[in-house]
Amino acid sequence: MKRAFHPQARTAYLFLLPNVAGFLLFIAAPAVMAVLLGFTDWDGFNPIRWVGLDNYKRLLTDESFHISLVNTLTYTALSCLLVICASIALALLVNRKTRGITVFRAAYFFPHIASFIAVAVIWQAIFHPTQGPINMFLKLFTDSPPMWLASSDWAMTSLIIVTVWKMAGYYMVLFLAGLQGIPEELYEAAKIDGAGVVRRFWRVTLPLLSPVTFLVVITCIINLFKSFDLIYVMTAGGPGRATSVLVYDIYKQAFAFNKFGYASAEAIVLLAIVLLITFVQYRGEKKWVNY
Amino acid sequence: MKKWLAGAMGIVLTGTLLSGCGGNAQEEAASGGNAAETEAASTGNAAKEPVTIKFMHWSDTASESMYADLVAAFEAHNPDVNVELVKSDIKTYSEKLTITLTGSSDVDAFAFKDLKEYYRLASIGRVVQLDDQAAGAGDALNGVSHLFDTLKIDGKLYGLPFRNDGWALFYNKNLFDAAGVAYPKDDMTWEAYVALAKQLTQGEGQGKTWGSFMPDWSQTWYGYGQQLGKTLFDEDLAPYLRGLELRKELTDSGAQPTVAENQATNAHYRPVFLAGKTAMVNTGTWFPGMLEQDKKDGKLSFDWGMTYVPHPEGVAKGTSMSTAVVHSVSATSKHKEEAFKWLSFISGDEGQTIVAKYQTPASKADGVKQAFESNFSEGIDMAPIFNMTPVPERNLQAGLPELETIVTEEGNRALLGEITPDEAIASIADRRSKELP
Numbered sequence: 001m002k003r004a005f006h007p008q009a010r011t012a013y014l015f016l017l018p019n020v021a022g023f024l025l026f027i028a029a030p031a032v033m034a035v036l037l038g039f040t041d042w043d044g045f046n047p048i049r050w051v052g053l054d055n056y057k058r059l060l061t062d063e064s065f066h067i068s069l070v071n072t073l074t075y076t077a078l079s080c081l082l083v084i085c086a087s088i089a090l091a092l093l094v095n096r097k098t099r100g101i102t103v104f105r106a107a108y109f110f111p112h113i114a115s116f117i118a119v120a121v122i123w124q125a126i127f128h129p130t131q132g133p134i135n136m137f138l139k140l141f142t143d144s145p146p147m148w149l150a151s152s153d154w155a156m157t158s159l160i161i162v163t164v165w166k167m168a169g170y171y172m173v174l175f176l177a178g179l180q181g182i183p184e185e186l187y188e189a190a191k192i193d194g195a196g197v198v199r200r201f202w203r204v205t206l207p208l209l210s211p212v213t214f215l216v217v218i219t220c221i222i223n224l225f226k227s228f229d230l231i232y233v234m235t236a237g238g239p240g241r242a243t244s245v246l247v248y249d250i251y252k253q254a255f256a257f258n259k260f261g262y263a264s265a266e267a268i269v270l271l272a273i274v275l276l277i278t279f280v281q282y283r284g285e286k287k288w289v290n291y
Numbered sequence: 292m293k294k295w296l297a298g299a300m301g302i303v304l305t306g307t308l309l310s311g312c313g314g315n316a317q318e319e320a321a322s323g324g325n326a327a328e329t330e331a332a333s334t335g336n337a338a339k340e341p342v343t344i345k346f347m348h349w350s351d352t353a354s355e356s357m358y359a360d361l362v363a364a365f366e367a368h369n370p371d372v373n374v375e376l377v378k379s380d381i382k383t384y385s386e387k388l389t390i391t392l393t394g395s396s397d398v399d400a401f402a403f404k405d406l407k408e409y410y411r412l413a414s415i416g417r418v419v420q421l422d423d424q425a426a427g428a429g430d431a432l433n434g435v436s437h438l439f440d441t442l443k444i445d446g447k448l449y450g451l452p453f454r455n456d457g458w459a460l461f462y463n464k465n466l467f468d469a470a471g472v473a474y475p476k477d478d479m480t481w482e483a484y485v486a487l488a489k490q491l492t493q494g495e496g497q498g499k500t501w502g503s504f505m506p507d508w509s510q511t512w513y514g515y516g517q518q519l520g521k522t523l524f525d526e527d528l529a530p531y532l533r534g535l536e537l538r539k540e541l542t543d544s545g546a547q548p549t550v551a552e553n554q555a556t557n558a559h560y561r562p563v564f565l566a567g568k569t570a571m572v573n574t575g576t577w578f579p580g581m582l583e584q585d586k587k588d589g590k591l592s593f594d595w596g597m598t599y600v601p602h603p604e605g606v607a608k609g610t611s612m613s614t615a616v617v618h619s620v621s622a623t624s625k626h627k628e629e630a631f632k633w634l635s636f637i638s639g640d641e642g643q644t645i646v647a648k649y650q651t652p653a654s655k656a657d658g659v660k661q662a663f664e665s666n667f668s669e670g671i672d673m674a675p676i677f678n679m680t681p682v683p684e685r686n687l688q689a690g691l692p693e694l695e696t697i698v699t700e701e702g703n704r705a706l707l708g709e710i711t712p713d714e715a716i717a718s719i720a721d722r723r724s725k726e727l728p
């Protein structure tokens with residue numbers, strides 16, 4: 001326990017501060033109120049009635065909640081992994097002093113600043129099952145290309161593709177900063193020792209990027225757990241419930257069914273999962289993060 | 292370091308807890324204090340001080356000028372009441388309304404986008420029960436009182452009908468003429484409709500003309516059961532199966548764009564019909580008003596016709612789902628009396644005559660009918676609007692919002708070909724037993 005407050009750990013706290021502060025202010029504070037609501041059957045209007053653990057008991061048997069939970073975990077895990085791979089790859093690509101490189105950096109960063117709603121509408125057209133550019137191309141090779149957003153099997157994949165496209169640019173900037181903080185001498189020394197490009201990446205770049213990676217993993221997972229706008233616009237949780245994630249289900253319970261208490265209980269479960277994952281990562285940090 | 296952190300966390304947590312409790316306490320106090328406030332407000336009225344009521348509605352091109360006209364007419368008659376319109380975008384209207392009402396808002400009356408929303412808020416007492424006031428209004432509401440029964444929840448009325456729309460079949464006469472096919476008959480079964488749609492489908496790819504187009508709403512298939520007089524709450528859902536099968540046959544045969552395609556392009560029947568890309572459109576009776584507007588704007592380049600919506604075998608012609616736009620008074624309004632005055636004016640004859648200039652009025656009064664009819668070009672048969680036999684589009688019962696979600700989700704899976712219509716109906720029955728309150 002003492003080591004958690006080691007002077008070096010202070011740096012880590014500092015790194016975590018922006019994220020944690022935002023987390024406390026925008027998630028934890030409303031969540032504390034939600035904790036209380038989670039034990040009630042509030043419908044948004046009538047006097048609040050305490051129902052104890054009823055909401056949580058119902059969550060155990062609620063099929064929509066189970067589907068949403070599994071979808072959230074799948075979506076978060078796959079998107080996070082791919083976002084990190086893609087953003088490291090992009091960062092490596094643009095980490096050079098070629099003329100006009102800033103144009104590419106800006107281009108890769110652009111999806112991050114574009115509105116999610118506008119992006120979603122454009123991607124819907126791109127995924128069009130018959131007239132969309134993707135399937136027009138795929139039809140050259142196969143007669144039955146995937147139906148993308150209109151297929152339970154592919155809708156999640158489609159969302160992940162858009163998510164990676166949207167988020168990779170932002171994390172690329174973080175990784176780029178990390179890359180530029182790696183001293184050139186280390187690469188020279190490795191070169192002299194006979195390390196090739198691949199080995200230099202695995203032995204020098206990746207370990208020295210680990211503090212950035214740690215930050216990225218945590219923020220990325222939290223962001224993905226909260227995903228709503230993209231799903232709301234692109235699939236509305238469909239087809240069926242194939243892309244219904246927790247936040248979408250919470251929205252549905254509260255705004256379509258008036259079950260604010262139940263939705264709050266669901267939100268608490270979401271919060272607990274995010275906290276747990278963050279805690280586990282934090283405990284595992286010293287095993288793989290080099291400072 | 293550790294103590295400092297723990298202390299800070301403690302303060303943050305206590306602070307939020309306190310503010311949480313404080314907020315709730317205030318809200319309870321507010322709802323508890325309503326009776327007193329209402330009383331105070333009505334004493335104020337006795338002194339004839341002008342009262343301003345806030346009315347919330349969604350805005351689109353048609354409704355914006357309509358409500359403005361209504362306010363002008365109302366205020367001319369009632370100098371002691373001012374109406375302030377609160378507008379919100381149509382797409383997020385229901386959410387906006389919920390948030391406005393959940394926060395301590397002072398909106399006095401508002402419109403409901405559909406009867407599901409009406410049920411959702413009326414069933415928890417968020418709006419005022421209006422039976423006594425409606426009865427007390429005497430003849431003023433005669434034109435719309437035939438709809439009261441369809442709006443009752445457990446026998447009680449919570450809103451006044453303002454607009455009322457059924458379903459009708461619209462067709463592009465030029466496309467029928469070009470194909471050498473007779474115009475759709477007013478007494479057609481759904482089977483005949485599907486066959487006709489297939490017959491009128493022509494071409495491929497970008498140049499394709501569809502035989503039929505419908506919104507993606509689940510009513511387009513569950514309407515079959517409603518027309519048979521069934522409800523989605525019935526023990527036996529078998530009557531709905533045929534509707535889903537026929538709806539699926541339309542898209543599977545290529546006579547109508549698939550749900551997948553419509554979702555990808557956010558396609559809407561209005562531009563599709565205007566572009567001459569579909570021979571028939573099956574939608575609500577608000578559509579002719581749009582078409583007349585488009586004609587005035589020079590966007591309509593062909594003759595169109597309207598007839599009764601198709602029906603299941605054995606059902607009388609002209610049987611159509613029907614649904615009202617309803618206005619209600621907020622349970623927390625401080626000016627309930629004035630708010631009701633406003634609502635009964637716009638649902639009364641004079642108000643409805645103004646409505647008729649823009650949209651399908653709820654009133655059956657002769658003057659209103661004439662006003663509505665005068666909007667339309669010669670030769671358009673108004674029977675589908677005036678003479679239809681209404682069946683409810685939604686049955687106002689506990690669990691309606693949940694059931695509608697289930698029906699939409701499972702129906703869509705069937706239309707996308709992921710499960711069969713049989714499986715979808717079975718799945719609706721199964722989920723209904725588990726998920727409804």
